Amino acid sequence: MKTKDWFTDWFNTSYYHILYKDRNDADAQLFMRNITSFLSLPKTTHILDLPCGKGRHAVFLNSLGYKVTGGDLAENSIKYAKKFENENLNFEVHDMRKPFNNTYDSVFNLFTSFGYFEDDAEDILILENIKNGLNKDGFFVFDFLNAEKVKLNLVKEEVKVVDNITFNIKREIKNGFIFKHISFFADDKQHSYTEQVKYLDLPKMTSFLEKVGFKIENVFGNYSLDNYNPKTSDRLIIVAK
Ligand SMILES: C[S@@+](CC[C@H](N)C(=O)[O-])C[C@H]1O[C@@H](n2cnc3c(N)ncnc32)[C@H](O)[C@@H]1O
Structure with a gap:
């Protein structure tokens, strides 16, 4: 499914x-x-x-x-x-x-x-x-x-603290997409999401x-x-x- x-x-x-x-x-x-x-x-x-x-x-x-x-x-x-x-x-x-x-x-x-x-x-x-x-x-x-500027200056890893949440961000470009993997601990749980945008x-x-x-x-x-x-x-x- x-x-x-x-x-x-x-x-x-x-x-x-x-x-x-x-x-x-x-x-x-x-x-x-x-x-x-x-x-x-x-x-x-x-x-x-x-x-x-x-x-x-x-x-x-x-x-x-x-x-x-x-x-x-x-x-x-x-x-x-x-x-x-x-x-x-x-x-x-x-x-x-x-x-x-x-x-x-x-x-x-x-x-x-x-x-x-x-x-x-x-x-x-x-x-x-x-x-x-x-x-x-x-x-x-x-x-x-x-996309071209993002590729030239790709920030592969970043940590952002907002409202006491520590967001660990990893970026990569592969298979024609720009990926942003976001993981953090909040509300007693570990979370992870991936944003995915086509390399246009x-x-x-x-x-x-x-x-x-x-x-x-x-x-x-x-x-x-x-x-x-x-x-x-x-x-x-x-x-x-
Ligand atoms: C990067 S945000 C930008 C939102 C807004 N234009 C702004 O500048 O604040 C992308 C938005 O796309 C919406 N979105 C994603 N897939 C969609 C779809 N299939 N149809 C309509 N909206 C969608 C998300 O819910 C999100 O609000």
């Missing part, structure tokens, strides 16, 4: 949110300001933030005046995000491998929220769902780690996007929207139509 997918468990734990609690809202907000202004998105734009996690980008985009829907597989994150709902801000549990019930003017896939699946066909299915869920001339914004560099991601009929309009290397450099950029940010 197939075990539950790693992302279904790990992202739904409180430990995941503890480990990443220093995740920077200021960065998220800077990026959202820059990208909406670069794309000249009118305030009438309906944006889908997929997957939205606890809604940090979605809530901010809504505060800028946009109508926003956030979808995520993690029920706990959606439950949290729902506290911020209003007439123009909605959250729902959604598996991005499933087609949407609605169409959107823009779809944002932010902060390395892609490439979790073994089979390329699942990644391509997600891109197809996004393409079919976009209104005419809609933008797809994709924000991923810069610009050529590979371009081939995925082109397969479903997306055309790349811009490539940026960070949240200030500077040019992308495969060796030095922090992020791989793609705008496609």
Whole structure:
């Protein structure tokens, strides 16, 4: 029998949110300001933030005046995000491998929220769902780690103490994936999880996007929207139509 997918468990734990609690809202907000202004998105734009996690980008985009829907597989994150709902801000549990019930003017896939699946066909299915869920001339914004820089600077072992939990982290790149093995002792138990993200560099991601009929309009290397450099950029940010 197939075990539950790693992302279904790990992202739904409180430990995941503890480990990443220093995740920077200021960065998220800077990026959202820059990208909406670069794309000249009118305030009438309906944006889908997929997957939205606890809604940090979605809530901010809504505060800028946009109508926003956030979808995520993690029920706990959606439950949290729902506290911020209003007439123009909605959250729902959604598996991005499933087609949407609605169409959107823009779809944002932010902060390395892609490439979790073994089979390329699942990644391509997600891109197809996004393409079919976009209104005419809609933008797809994709924000991923810069795999080439990660490979050049791989931190193989790291210890992070957050909220009195000692997280032992090991990283490796093999079989086309970047693995992050996370183990820690908490609540009287030893835990271990592995995050697994496909090694998606610009050529590979371009081939995925082109397969479903997306055309790349811009490539940026960070949240200030500077040019992308495969060796030095922090992020791989793609705008496609
Ligand atoms: C790295 S987090 C980023 C979340 C959010 N974009 C942010 O920046 O805070 C990745 C998110 O993907 C969600 N996720 C994983 N697999 C998913 C799937 N098949 N469908 C929808 N969401 C998924 C996880 O629950 C998690 O919230």
